[in-house]
Amino acid sequence: MKRIAAALATGVATLALSSTAALADETLDAVTERGELVCGVSTGLPGFSNPDDSGNWTGIDVDVCRAVAAAVLGDADAVKFVPLTAKERFTALQSGEIDVLSRNTTWTLTRDTSLGLNFTGTNYYDGQGFLVKKDLGVTSATELDGASVCIQSGTTTELNLADYFRFQGMEYSPVVFDTSDQTVQGFASGRCDVLTSDQSQLYALRTKLDNPDSAVVLPEVISKEPLGPVVRQGDDQWFNIVKWTLFAQINAEELGITSENLDEMMESDNPSIKRLVGTEGDMGEKLGLSSDWAAKIVAQVGNYGEMFERNVGMDTPLQIERGLNALWTNGGIQYAPPIR
Amino acid sequence: MAHSDPPSSDTGFRPIPPQPPPVTVVGPVRWVRDNLLSSPLNIALTALGLYLLWLVVPPLIDWGILTADFVGSSRDDCTSGGACWVFIATRLDFFVYGFYPDAERWRVDVMFAMLAGFLVPQFLPGVSARVRKWLGIFGLTVYPVISGVLLLGGVFGLEAVETGKWGGLMLTLVLSYVGIVAALPIGILLALGRRSHMPIIRTICVLFIELWRGVPLISVLFMASVMLPLFLPEGVNFDKLLRALIGIVMFQSAYMAEVIRGGLQGLPKGQYEAASALGLGYWRATGLIILPQALKMVIPGIVNTFIALFKDTTLVLIIGLFDILGTVQASIVDPAWGRVAIEGYIFAAFCFWVFCFGMSRYSQGLEKKLHTGH
Secondary structure (H helix, E strand, O other): OHHHHHHHHHHHHHHOOOOOOOOOOOHHHHHHHHOOEEEEEOOOEOOOEEEOOOOOEEOHHHHHHHHHHHHHHOOOOOEEEEEOOOOOHHHHHHOOOOOEEOOOOEOOHHHHHHOOEEEOOOOEEEOEEEEEEHHHOOOOHHHOOOEEEEEEOOOHHHHHHHHHHHHHOOOEEEEEEOOHHHHHHHHHOOOOOEEEEEHHHHHHHHOOOOOHHHEEEOOOOOOOEEEOOEEEOOOHHHHHHHHHHHHHHHHHHHOOOOOOOHHHHHOOOOHHHHHHHOOOOOHHHHHOOOOOHHHHHHHHOOOHHHHHHHHOOOOOOOOOOOHHHOEHHHOOOEOOOOOO | OOOOOOOOOOOOOOOOOOOOOOOOOOHHHHHHHHHOOOOHHHHHHHHHHHHHHHHHHHHHHHHHHHOOEOOOOOHHHOOOOOOEHHHHHHHHHHHHHOOOOHHHHHHHHHHHHHHHHHHHHHHOOOOOHHHHHHHHHHHHOHHHHHHHHHHHOOOOOOOOOOHHHOOHHHHHHHHHHHHHHHHHHHHHHHHHHHOOOOHHHHHHHHHHHHHHHOOOHHHHHHHHHHHHHHHOOOOOOOOHHHHHHHHHHHHHHHHHHHHHHHHHHHOOHHHHHHHHHOOOOHHHHHHHHHHHHHHHHOHHHHHHHHHHHHHHHHHHHHHOOOEHHHHHHHHHOOOOOOOOHHHHHHHHHHHHHHHHHHHHHHHHHHHHHHOOOO
16 A cells, blocks of 8 residues: 555656646746746637637637737747636636636626636626527517527526516526537427527527528627636736736727738837837836737737637627627727726 | 169169258248247337337438538538538547647557557457467556656657647546556455455545545546645646546545455355465465456456446546547537537547447456356
């Protein structure tokens, strides 16, 4: 027994990863020293974080990680992705296993206050919606009285749905499934008239129909699901870096800076642009980064709009419109404080 | 002429050449009559069975082979309405290697090749017992070390590949192989310990076994991945895969111990006494007389545990490790592909079946070989 215990202990010692040294206030130093950002993502959510055909992580949550890595390390590819289940995600961040959690996590008061974590912003405004077959002729969720609704069990969507229908004084019969795949199968085979889930996921589920154009997503959103990156409390510098990475991308879109025209923009006379790309002022230094931090983000990951269109936009199979996620100047609510 | 004339055809005796038995009492016809059409009820059941087969098999073949798409590179190549095997073909690398870097995948291939190198001869009739034995010893001792070095890298000029990048079939094999190789010896020791006369050792072994058998594997994995990091000092982390591995090994060795204890108890008391009478000490008696017989008796139970272990490795899904089922599940949600869930799950099921069936056949062969007829 002793020998086995000794062998096991040696195994532990040799296999164990070096400590991530993720103490408070030191995340930036730890990441720089490691030369790699450790980022928690989901285990596969279309458009947000999903491995592509060759096993590379893609998605809007993945791009948040890549943007932070570009800002901090100058290399968007210097990211180690840790796929996390919904239950593990907060522990992984609390215990220092990951530096940033970017895993379609809804920002709520309870989470913000009780977990020792901070939400740094909203990279995607989501909300629960309805998918209906076109031939049903329904154009609004208020016409859904008496409908049978396909839901995935054990999710907050179930509760939101009950609240909504009760509040509207409508009847419905739930048809509950275990996985998203079964849910869409049930919808396709006509077990229910309506499928409900977070809107972003409705678009992904719609692609799994034999004829995706035969179903539409209704305009009503019955819950607020602002999704954003999360960091540990107590490291304000790191909190600022992750927060301003997203703000930089939104500001870049607002100022018209894209990964393609970045070189011209570096020559621009517009003081706002100059401050963002780092040709004027010491914005990067204030964050503890180099002055061209935002330029690197835009060059390697793109501005917010590019990131959105590449992962979930109209040219992708998801075909999600900007909607709430459009800039405040275009009728949406994506708004970033100025870089000044 | 010395010989008499052959008897003429119409007068002498000539045996009639034996007739073949009537077609209804031998061969396939007999078998069909006996097994399928022996009573009206059986006739009805046979008809029903054939009808069900007719309902299921032709559409399945049609979907899976005849109208399926095999070549292509994207959803657009899956137009014929059947199975979209293009999806499996495109994602095959991901299913096999997970996130392992492209340039380093030869190392995984070497691991697979070595595995096949010492496993396949165990099934071939022409290989001598000596060769098999040495290959087996290689597989249990040297192979895990070589594979570990190969896969992890970081020495001998091999680039280090962190375990977070492991995935797919390769991860499934690593988990189950380490589980099998480690659980058997630990299980043997625990079983012996539980039957020991030394109270402290016995108590420890009983506690260990009952503790691990008393909790579901899913909660062990969950504790290892969610609770353990909270107890460790901040900044100290150890590898998620290693945590899962230790959990699986502990869990399965407890089960293994109970299987082996069954064998130890099934052995007649005379064997123990005879060993003592020969003047053998505890370890020699155990190693030379008790264990060989006890283990032989419980081969089906041991292999059963191995197969269960192999399938249990999919539970690492819940702690965010991508075993082969994990890679399949992460892939079928990809909006770039249509409804490919069925194809994905069939592929995963096929992979599991191949390995589990292989293990089962091997154990049957082993039982036959070791059967000494007492």
